[in-house]
Amino acid sequence: MGATSPVTLKWYDLDKSELFLDLAKRMPENKRLSNIVYARLVLDRLLDPAIARVLYLDCDILVRDDVATPYEWDLDGRPIGAVRDSIGAWLVGGRDVRGNRDIFDVADPYFNAGIVLIDLEGWRQADIIGKMEQAFADGIMQRIYYDQDLLNIVFRNNWLQLPWRWNTIGPLLAHESLDPAILHYTGTKKPWGIWVNWRRSIAFARFYRHVMTNEIFYAFVRHRRISWWKKKFRAK
Template sequence: MSMHVALTFDDNFWAPAYATMRSVCLFTHSRQALVFHLCHRTLSAAHRADLEKIIEEFPVELRWYDLDQSELFQDIAARMPENTRLSNIVYARLMIDRLVGSEVARILYLDCDMLVREDVSFLFELDLEGKAIAAVRDPVGALITGQRDLARNRDLFDPADCYFNAGMVLIDVASWREADIIGRMEAAYASGVMQRIYYDQDLLNLIFKDKWLKLPWRWNTIDARHAHEGLDPAILHYTGENKPWGVLSGMLQSVAYARLYRHVMTNDLFYRFARHRWKRWWKKKLGLGR
């Protein structure tokens, strides 16, 4: 049985995408069953070549989806509220059912700021108990939806309801397709709801309310800190300000498995990515573009 994994990223995040993909390979026994669906935009030929090196090390399959060539994605990205921190690539996961082939029954979506350190076969053998998706509760979900004094959007979200983080979502593709997520998003945009909520994550929580299976926290360890190492997390999610690809020692000491992450990314790519980020930072600082 094939195990399908989807990643979405742009050219400024190619190295973390590689690290996430390689961590899946390193910690999964049935590597020959892995199929990676790489949904990308603005990807340079050199960075694509870096990603393709994964097949030199592992017997996996790569499937490429150039979102710059997708009229649907371009339309969505142009009209929907822009996530300035993550870019509008976040909306790509909503299109998963329209991108993958009909033979894909289940797919694991992963954000690219993740490190996997347990066999994902567990997720593909999991009984979804009739639910459309499986995910992990976000520990600050009520703050995301309610914001100051937990009072905002009370007509949309009840803080007593469980709210999932969409960085790791195990998807039953048929149920995802049946939910008509793009259609629901268009309706939410027309009614003004999309302009009020936290991008696609809030939308998915509205669509799949009471229709998702709650997984143990360790399958999406949010804001992964050094202390989490003692709790044996399965998937680390670096949602905090400090990232494992930082080069300042103080930053690295605060995040979980920073040294492991560097070697999963590989030393060569880690330091090339550091130079890429510094170059990009100076360009923005000097007003020379992104």
């Protein structure tokens, strides 16, 4: 960071975390997401014990407002705060709500774990890793939507709902007029996608391009397109 910035950047090498490597190796894997999603579950083990609060952010986001705002919010005694997921019932119910009825009630509030305000002491007390190990032994981890479902099980009825603008999920052009603070590109269409028609259908794609600067953005797109074609030819 610059000399005048109040921000300190610290790198944590997950390859040196035996706990994370063990979990990533054993837990169910999503090819699109990879098992890096399990890293947030060990935040309380990775970070300095003196750190009391964390605002966790996924990498597939675009921030348009000061993240210090939600960081300072009162959690009202809850261990976490998050935004309710608009497709939560579909995620837990799937094609037939009877399938996971022993795990979830589709009527329960369900949060998206891409942006989470965390009280680390409450996170530790929840014993997430212990509950995940038990869920894995019981065959539950193999049936649910990875760590996000697990977190919803662990913190069921014990989380604070944050305003939707701090995690606008799957943002489309219509969302631009609603002044979202954090756009969360959860689907396959991203503003950094290599196909122009994709970028024209999602919120703030042009803004994202100018944040990177046109020169860097188009160099990135050229690189991605070349890599994509090479992959296609190798597949044949």
